[in-house]
Amino acid sequence: MNNNNKRRTYFISGFFVLLLVLIILAWQTLGTAPFVRTSLSGLTLGSLFFMVAAGLTLIFGLMDVLNFAHGSMFMLGAYMGWQFYTNPTFIFGTAPLWLAFATGVFLLPILKPFLIRLELSESWQNALPRLAYALMVVFLLIGLLGVNIMEMADTAMVAITTTVVSNPLSEIGPQEPISSFWIRPLALFLAGAMTAVGASKPGNKKEYATDENRSRNLIILAFLIITTIILTIFREALPVAVLLMNGNLRFALAILTAVLFGFMFGMVIEITFIRPLYQRHMFSILMTLGLAFVIGEVVHILWSPLAYQMVRPPFFAQPGKAETVWEWFQNGNATLNVFGVTFPTYRLFIIVLGLLMFVSLIILMTKTRMGMIIRAGVQDPEMVEALGINVRQVFTLVFALGVAMAALGGIGAAPFIPVQPLMGDQFLMQGFITVVLGGMGSYIGAFVGAITLGMARAFGDYFALRLSLSPAIAEASTVIIMIIVLLVRPSGLFGKKE
Amino acid sequence: MSEHKIQRRMTIRNLLQREKAFLIFILLMVAFPFVLGTITGTGINHGVTKFWQGQLIVFFVMAVVAMSYDLLIGYCGILSFGHAAFFGAGAYTTALLFTHWAPSFSTKYRIFIPGGGDITGILIFAFVILMAVLASVLVGLLFSATSVRLKGAYFAMLTLALAEALHILAKASDFIKWTGADEGLHGVPVPAWINPTQFRPRFYFIALVFLFVSYLFIRRFTNSPAGKVIIGTRENEERVRMIGYNPVTYRTLTFVVSAIFAGLAGAMFSMWNMSATHSMTSTVITVNALIMVILGGMGTLVGGIVGAGLLQAFSHFFYDWFGPRWPLMFGLIFIISVLFFPYGIVGTWRLKRLQIKEGWARLIALLAVKKE
Numbered sequence: 001m002n003n004n005n006k007r008r009t010y011f012i013s014g015f016f017v018l019l020l021v022l023i024i025l026a027w028q029t030l031g032t033a034p035f036v037r038t039s040l041s042g043l044t045l046g047s048l049f050f051m052v053a054a055g056l057t058l059i060f061g062l063m064d065v066l067n068f069a070h071g072s073m074f075m076l077g078a079y080m081g082w083q084f085y086t087n088p089t090f091i092f093g094t095a096p097l098w099l100a101f102a103t104g105v106f107l108l109p110i111l112k113p114f115l116i117r118l119e120l121s122e123s124w125q126n127a128l129p130r131l132a133y134a135l136m137v138v139f140l141l142i143g144l145l146g147v148n149i150m151e152m153a154d155t156a157m158v159a160i161t162t163t164v165v166s167n168p169l170s171e172i173g174p175q176e177p178i179s180s181f182w183i184r185p186l187a188l189f190l191a192g193a194m195t196a197v198g199a200s201k202p203g204n205k206k207e208y209a210t211d212e213n214r215s216r217n218l219i220i221l222a223f224l225i226i227t228t229i230i231l232t233i234f235r236e237a238l239p240v241a242v243l244l245m246n247g248n249l250r251f252a253l254a255i256l257t258a259v260l261f262g263f264m265f266g267m268v269i270e271i272t273f274i275r276p277l278y279q280r281h282m283f284s285i286l287m288t289l290g291l292a293f294v295i296g297e298v299v300h301i302l303w304s305p306l307a308y309q310m311v312r313p314p315f316f317a318q319p320g321k322a323e324t325v326w327e328w329f330q331n332g333n334a335t336l337n338v339f340g341v342t343f344p345t346y347r348l349f350i351i352v353l354g355l356l357m358f359v360s361l362i363i364l365m366t367k368t369r370m371g372m373i374i375r376a377g378v379q380d381p382e383m384v385e386a387l388g389i390n391v392r393q394v395f396t397l398v399f400a401l402g403v404a405m406a407a408l409g410g411i412g413a414a415p416f417i418p419v420q421p422l423m424g425d426q427f428l429m430q431g432f433i434t435v436v437l438g439g440m441g442s443y444i445g446a447f448v449g450a451i452t453l454g455m456a457r458a459f460g461d462y463f464a465l466r467l468s469l470s471p472a473i474a475e476a477s478t479v480i481i482m483i484i485v486l487l488v489r490p491s492g493l494f495g496k497k498e
Numbered sequence: 499m500s501e502h503k504i505q506r507r508m509t510i511r512n513l514l515q516r517e518k519a520f521l522i523f524i525l526l527m528v529a530f531p532f533v534l535g536t537i538t539g540t541g542i543n544h545g546v547t548k549f550w551q552g553q554l555i556v557f558f559v560m561a562v563v564a565m566s567y568d569l570l571i572g573y574c575g576i577l578s579f580g581h582a583a584f585f586g587a588g589a590y591t592t593a594l595l596f597t598h599w600a601p602s603f604s605t606k607y608r609i610f611i612p613g614g615g616d617i618t619g620i621l622i623f624a625f626v627i628l629m630a631v632l633a634s635v636l637v638g639l640l641f642s643a644t645s646v647r648l649k650g651a652y653f654a655m656l657t658l659a660l661a662e663a664l665h666i667l668a669k670a671s672d673f674i675k676w677t678g679a680d681e682g683l684h685g686v687p688v689p690a691w692i693n694p695t696q697f698r699p700r701f702y703f704i705a706l707v708f709l710f711v712s713y714l715f716i717r718r719f720t721n722s723p724a725g726k727v728i729i730g731t732r733e734n735e736e737r738v739r740m741i742g743y744n745p746v747t748y749r750t751l752t753f754v755v756s757a758i759f760a761g762l763a764g765a766m767f768s769m770w771n772m773s774a775t776h777s778m779t780s781t782v783i784t785v786n787a788l789i790m791v792i793l794g795g796m797g798t799l800v801g802g803i804v805g806a807g808l809l810q811a812f813s814h815f816f817y818d819w820f821g822p823r824w825p826l827m828f829g830l831i832f833i834i835s836v837l838f839f840p841y842g843i844v845g846t847w848r849l850k851r852l853q854i855k856e857g858w859a860r861l862i863a864l865l866a867v868k869k870e
Contacts, residue, residue, distance in 0.1 A: 066651045276837060282577050283836055285654065286792060289785060290833040297826035429662060432655050440652075472670035479663040483644075486656050490648055 012493055019452065026459060036341045038462045039455060044347040046454025047354025051409025052431035053438070053446040054361060055402025061378040061441020062398050064281060065274060068288040070406050071428030072295040073262060077407025078414040078423060079299060081258040082310045085250055088239045089155040091257065093175060096232040097143065100185035102264075103224040104192015109217050111193075112200035112209040120203030132198035139191035143184045153302040175236055185232050248332075251313035255411050262407025266400035274399065275392070299421045307418035316346040316415075350412050357405065358447050365443065374398060378441045430457075433482040439495020448493060453478060517717070520800065524710050527554065531699055542699050551702040555694070557810040558705040559766045562712045563783070564790035564802030566759035571788070572797030573720055574752045575732030577650070580641060580657030581787050583664050584634040584757045586779030588764025590668065591633040593683045593774030594676060595626045601687060619689050627765055634761025635754055637664075642753035646746055661781065668776040682775030686768065694770050701770065708766060709803075712759050717799060719755055728752050789832050795842025804843055 027035045052074055059067050083090050120128065152175075175181075201207050231238070242250060273291060277284040311317070315332040321342055322333035328345055335342045365371035373394055376384045385391045409427070417423060434453050438445025460474030485492065531551055535542040542548075563585060570576045600622050609618045637660075644656055671679045678684070688694075694701040719725050730738045731745045738745050768774045777783075790809050794801025809828075816824035839846050 060651065064651065066654065273833070273837070280840065281650070282571075283840055285577065285651070286788065287833065287836050289788070290829055290836060293785070294826060294829035294833060297823055297829055301823050301826065429658075432658070436652075436655060470671040472666050473672065476663050476666040476670070479659045479666065482659045483656060483663070486648060486652060486659075487644060490652055 042455035042458030046451040050450035053434035069291040071424030073406040074410040075424035077258040077410025081254040081411030084254040090152040093152040100188040101192040104189040108196035115202040129198040136194035143187035247314040258411035262404035266403025270399035307420035439492030442494035445494030558709040561803040561806035562763040566756040567787040580661040582783035583661040584760035585764040587633040588630040588761030589768035591630040592765040630765040634757040638753040638757025642750040795845035798844040801844040
């Protein structure tokens with residue numbers, strides 16, 4: 001063990017020395033200006049890679065699930081943020097529906113203690129969940145038939161194809177009147193409630209449920225119900241309010257929306273699709289592959305396979321170059337002078353975003369109880385469970401957290417990478433390479449790996465251009481880096497020994 | 499599942515006796531063009547009959563890909579995402595040799611057998627196929643060499659990366675002179691006697707024989723002593739090593755056999771399309787093979803054929819039913835299959851068949867008791 005640690009230390013220090021030598025060499029051969037420009041674009045890329053890889057590495061480290069759907073989560077984050085920023089009709093139009101359903105499902109912890117105490121005959125015990133699920137389907141049909149999702153999804157597409165100069169509010173069309181719409185959230189709430197009834201297995205004495213968190217659960221339920229009602233009532237007014245907002249604030253809210261969406265989406269995916277498959281590892285990988293496939297197709301249907309360009313928020317959009325950071329903050333210039341190099345400010349923002357995420361991840365992992373449990377879970381999940389901690393809940397949270405980070409990367413990338421259904425695939429591949437380089441399960445490793453990889457990509461592209469090779473060679477070189485690292489040191493830089 | 503039966507000596511005759519369903523399927527496929535040709539009255543090289551032969555050719559080729567993948571995932575228990583590399587290596591080698599080497603060679607040299615017959619074309623064809631097999635076997639050996647150190651998810655990622663590297667190389671504009679980069683190689687001059695547009699029925703029967711021989715060979719391989727050791731490594735690698743077999747050797751063997759058939763299928767596919775494009779090395783091929791095997795049933799071989807048939811049928815009919823976004827339906831079916839039917843169609847059927855038999859036995863026993 002000690003010997004192994006020593007070897008690891010040698011390996012890491014050797015790696016950093018090599019990196020330093022390479023950086024100095026590059027500096028000497030390129031000269032300052034190209035060097036700064038290339039390394040800044042490398043850092044931008046690395047920062048995005050980190051946002052994808054952090055989730056991947058945590059999910060793999062804790063639950064041994066290789067999440068092939070992570071690229072799709074990245075893409076979904078970009079789409080959600082883009083929708084919110086350009087025309088949020090789709091988000092606010094559908095939010096009451098699925099929020100109502102979620103509220104219904106949240107009845108589960110409240111209903112379950114009562115339902116399992118019921119005295120039911122065995123035939124009723126079998127029949128009641130089936131009845132509930134059948135009712136759920138009926139309610140779902142009542143709630144969802146006739147909802148014109150496609151038209152709502154099209155709004156942002158229309159907004160982007162018409163000229164930017166025109167009033168974005170002109171794209172907001174009338175929706176179904178509230179007098180007939182109110183029945184849909186209600187039906188979906190009932191459908192969710194029926195799901196909760198079915199899932200709680202009424203009358204089954206083998207089930208176990210505590211009642212101790214009832215007041216907390218009731219408060220959350222009340223909050224959810226009120227939010228749903230508010231969203232239902234202001235369904236048409238909210239998009240207008242958002243579009244009238246200051247662009248920077250709207251962008252901040254778009255980031256928040258994407259992250260929140262990622263968190264909830266990750267939770268739902270984990271509970272419904274990944275959780276039943278923890279016992280069969282190969283199948284959990286296959287499941288994520290299938291999910292990636294389905295998510296990609298759904299996005300194709302909703303937004304057609306075109307590439308959209310999200311407009312940069314005004315803080316990064318004023319033409320002209322800022323000489324100092326202070327000037328940028330005052331005017332919101334599109335480019336900034338960094339050591340004599342003109343560099344887009346938005347890319348600097350991405351670097352800062354990645355760093356902020358890294359710092360908050362460190363704080364979460366080292367300073368909180370949650371992080372302690374996660375770190376322990378990476379070491380030995382069975383032991384953590386034996387100590388009386390609900391590891392399943394932690395799994396769900398970590399999965400949701402990972403997806404939220406990927407979604408953050410997606411919305412971060414949206415203003416300078418075309419938003420299209422395949423945008424996540426490349427980042428997934430690079431995320432895998434990063435994770436392998438840094439070591440599975442280590443977020444610090446993911447950071448180091450991401451920065452290294454981003455730099456390698458940027459400098460590779462630069463040299464490929466100089467030697468008049470195609471950029472494909474630089475792309476292939478990162479793959480080759482991964483192959484070499486896997487063969488020389490399968491556990492990566494900071495990974496635990498298998 | 500069939501391994502529960504008492505082992506008889508595996509001769510080809512026994513094999514044919516056991517594989518009645520497969521033989522019936524092959525006979526149906528042999529009769530298919532003639533029957534359809536007579537019904538529609540178009541002759542077997544025209545119209546609807548020709549079109550359906552084309553669909554079935556793709557089905558046969560993909561069935562072999564699925565079977566070779568099943569050998570890895572179902573029999574050896576290896577999750578590899580690099581199957582497209584085998585397929586692509588076969589396809590690209592065939593297309594490259596036919597485009598850049600065969601014409602110049604055949605104009606320079608002619609080879610005759612002593613009687614005076616010209617066998618240059620046949621020799622070139624045989625050489626190209628041999629080279630395609632060799633290329634994919636080399637990739638297979640590379641994969642198996644890395645599998646010594648890596649297991650599970652790490653190995654899956656490595657194979658994904660290796661296949662991706664090949665995909666990037668196939669797309670790279672640096673080799674545009676040879677591979678055609680993004681466009682790929684088109685109009686590959688395949689030998690005239692096998693030209694799929696001119697002699698569709700001939701190509702159809704070649705593909706059918708290819709499927710038949712591949713199935714028999716892989717079935718024989720999995721039933722051989724080596725195949726049993728391979729199944730053993732899937733179940734418990736340490737124990738196999740303890741008994742005295744080297745798992746690495748057997749894994750390498752599996753990879754080689756799998757690569758040979760995937761490479762041959764790639765060669766067939768590129769000859770059928772008369773082209774080689776970078777999509778033949780993309781992960782789509784691997785994912786398709788995976789979906790076929792999962793849908794049909796892992797570790798059954800027949801499952802691969804069933805899955806390939808379903809995929810081919812779905813891609814034809816779903817387009818009419820659901821429009822251009824039919825893969826969504828397909829993905830949903832895949833997810834449901836992974837969640838609820840992990841043994842696939844063939845595997846689930848075999849499980850249920852046993853249950854049904856037991857149910858019959860119980861019913862008969864019940865009736866017998868009542869009679870007394």
